[in-house]
Amino acid sequence: MSSANGARGLGRPGAALLLEAEGLTRTLPGEVPVTLVADIDLQIARGEFVSIVGPSGSGKSSLLYLLGLLDRPTSGRLVLDGVDTAGFSEDQLADTRLAKLGFVFQFHFLLPEFSLLDNVALPMRRLARLSEAAIQARALALLDQLGLKGHEHKQPHKISGGQRQRVALARALANEPLLILADEPTGNLDSASSQNVRSILRELCSQNQTTVITVTHDSSFAAAADRAITLVDGRLQP
Numbered sequence: 001m002s003s004a005n006g007a008r009g010l011g012r013p014g015a016a017l018l019l020e021a022e023g024l025t026r027t028l029p030g031e032v033p034v035t036l037v038a039d040i041d042l043q044i045a046r047g048e049f050v051s052i053v054g055p056s057g058s059g060k061s062s063l064l065y066l067l068g069l070l071d072r073p074t075s076g077r078l079v080l081d082g083v084d085t086a087g088f089s090e091d092q093l094a095d096t097r098l099a100k101l102g103f104v105f106q107f108h109f110l111l112p113e114f115s116l117l118d119n120v121a122l123p124m125r126r127l128a129r130l131s132e133a134a135i136q137a138r139a140l141a142l143l144d145q146l147g148l149k150g151h152e153h154k155q156p157h158k159i160s161g162g163q164r165q166r167v168a169l170a171r172a173l174a175n176e177p178l179l180i181l182a183d184e185p186t187g188n189l190d191s192a193s194s195q196n197v198r199s200i201l202r203e204l205c206s207q208n209q210t211t212v213i214t215v216t217h218d219s220s221f222a223a224a225a226d227r228a229i230t231l232v233d234g235r236l237q238p
């Protein structure tokens with residue numbers, strides 16, 4: 001991990017840019033408007049592993065939601081994979097999230113009535129790029145890769161918390177995203193499971209050139225990242 005924030009430049013000079021934010025600001029309207037994040041300038045390269053750190057309430061999740069197209073900025077620009085997202089309709093945002101992004105949250109958000117296999121297959125079925133046979137084969141391969149072979153037909157309540165988080169990770173990887181956004185992905189896990197999820201994310205970056213941005217309070221996570229960026233009161237620290 002670099003010691004400096006490197007917030008305004010790429011963590012890997014010369015690497016291709018995946019994401020660029022310029023003056024990104026999100027204010028909630030109201031009698032007293034609340035600014036969640038302000039004037040965020042940030043460049044993230046393909047294959048970079050970035051962790052967002054900072055005190056509670058500093059705007060980390062708000063920034064992650066903006067970068068993941070789950071929320072819209074009130075001002076500023078966000079370019080993802082060479083495309084300015086400013087004029088995107090809700091459908092375009094949803095399509096981009098489905099095709100290019102993968103999400104992992106502190107809570108797994110697996111569908112309880114679905115098998116693990118169907119949970120992982122769901123984003124691929126929505127994207128509809130593969131045949132049903134190929135979708136099932138890929139879901140099985142991902143579950144296998146994440147150490148869940150033999151559990152495919154179980155429902156999420158039949159496996160452990162660490163296993164559920166690995167299923168959530170398999171689901172996030174289903175459509176081969178360019179970028180994984182993870183909000184406290186190890187927040188509910190014991191230390192062995194945390195270590196496991198952390199090394200899987202680290203490997204993804206190194207082997208597949210998948211970019212990972214994670215919000216974390218876990219100092220081991222921040223230490224495993226290529227770069228940590230720090231938010232205080234909604235602003236990036238230089």
Ligand SMILES: Nc1ncnc2c1ncn2[C@@H]1O[C@H](COP(=O)(O)OP(=O)(O)OP(=O)(O)O)[C@@H](O)[C@H]1O
Nearest residue numbers: 028034035036054055056057058059060061062063
């Ligand atoms: N919908 C909302 N309405 C009002 N205030 C909000 C809303 N969402 C977030 N905030 C406030 O915006 C600030 C940033 O919140 P955010 O969740 O992004 O911070 P965080 O750094 O992720 O916090 P934590 O580490 O505790 O999860 C906080 O002060 C929070 O209370």
